[in-house]
Amino acid sequence: MTRVFLSFFILLCVWFPVKAQTGTYSTLNFPNTYTNTITTGFYASNFRSGFIHQSSASINFGLTGLKASLFRFRWLAHDNGAIDYATDADQVMSLDNYGNLNLKGTFTANGNVGIGMAPTTDKLAIDMGTTRGGVNFLSDGDANAYMDLKFTVKTTTGIATGKPFLWEASLRKDGYFSGDATGPTLEFYAVRQGSGYYAPLLFKSNGDIILAGAQNATNGNVGIGTNDTKGYKLAVNGDAIFTRIKVKAYTAWPDFVFAPDYDLPALSDVDAFIKQHKHLPDMPSEKEVKEQGQDLGEMNRKLLQKVEELTLYILKQDEQLKRHEQEILKLKSAVEKR
Numbered sequence: 622m623t624r625v626f627l628s629f630f631i632l633l634c635v636w637f638p639v640k641a642q643t644g645t646y647s648t649l650n651f652p653n654t655y656t657n658t659i660t661t662g663f664y665a666s667n668f669r670s671g672f673i674h675q676s677s678a679s680i681n682f683g684l685t686g687l688k689a690s691l692f693r694f695r696w697l698a699h700d701n702g703a704i705d706y707a708t709d710a711d712q713v714m715s716l717d718n719y720g721n722l723n724l725k726g727t728f729t730a731n732g733n734v735g736i737g738m739a740p741t742t743d744k745l746a747i748d749m750g751t752t753r754g755g756v757n758f759l760s761d762g763d764a765n766a767y768m769d770l771k772f773t774v775k776t777t778t779g780i781a782t783g784k785p786f787l788w789e790a791s792l793r794k795d796g797y798f799s800g801d802a803t804g805p806t807l808e809f810y811a812v813r814q815g816s817g818y819y820a821p822l823l824f825k826s827n828g829d830i831i832l833a834g835a836q837n838a839t840n841g842n843v844g845i846g847t848n849d850t851k852g853y854k855l856a857v858n859g860d861a862i863f864t865r866i867k868v869k870a871y872t873a874w875p876d877f878v879f880a881p882d883y884d885l886p887a888l889s890d891v892d893a894f895i896k897q898h899k900h901l902p903d904m905p906s907e908k909e910v911k912e913q914g915q916d917l918g919e920m921n922r923k924l925l926q927k928v929e930e931l932t933l934y935i936l937k938q939d940e941q942l943k944r945h946e947q948e949i950l951k952l953k954s955a956v957e958k959r
Contacts, residue, residue, distance in 0.1 A: 773786070781814065789810055796808075798810055799831055806826055808823045818836065819839055821834070846859040868921070872922060874925075875923075878930055879929065
């Protein structure tokens, strides 16, 4: 039996190259109640060649070669019928001459892949098992970046100008949006329909997190607890706690109050203003604060100005009190001398 099988195998190996050059094919028939054949051959008209198994009772599959101008191996499958070699409609998987492995979902409804598990409704599902596992991407990339992870809209015709059609996480060498070329940076950005980018999340090589970007990138705002930032760079709906906060003032600090030529309002004018408007001059009203909020930096500046003005009023009052004390002492002395 072994000799028969070996003789058959040698005959098959010799048979294939001869027949492959003649454009014909040969079939080995396996006795059964249905067609079950193995075919070898070369067919230039539909770019197939190789070792092909066909069965009318289950599926057909083949390991084939030439396709257009590129050599590839193709795995094809069809349920109860002939494989469509001309259009590759039944192609399930192919390996081209560049080493690219391509999967198609023509044989099943989904064509999904499971690693360490059965396929699910997701395109790719990985079971890491009961021990620590991970997915690691390694690359030296080009002069600009090591690697990219892209999320792309397939059909972009319905996306309005300026809206993103591709979101990308890029491990950069050039710090394209962060401006940091001192070490690897992770930059999350979007390519916008028409032109330009969004670059809202950048991780610099020193650990800084930047919520902005250069290189013609439109910068957005950050909302915490709210989806409406009201146009501000940061909007928080809720409580916040800091150990220290520093506000950079862009307007003049109110030391000008102590300048010799400062026009200190008369207290009578301040009194009249308060009676009419129910708040101090140059300060926002209750209605304004409720509608617009308050600028902490500007409010501190205004409060300091009022404190400095109040200090000047106190100093003037102190001068007046001292003069009055001296006048009282003079009057008292004059009365005692009588």
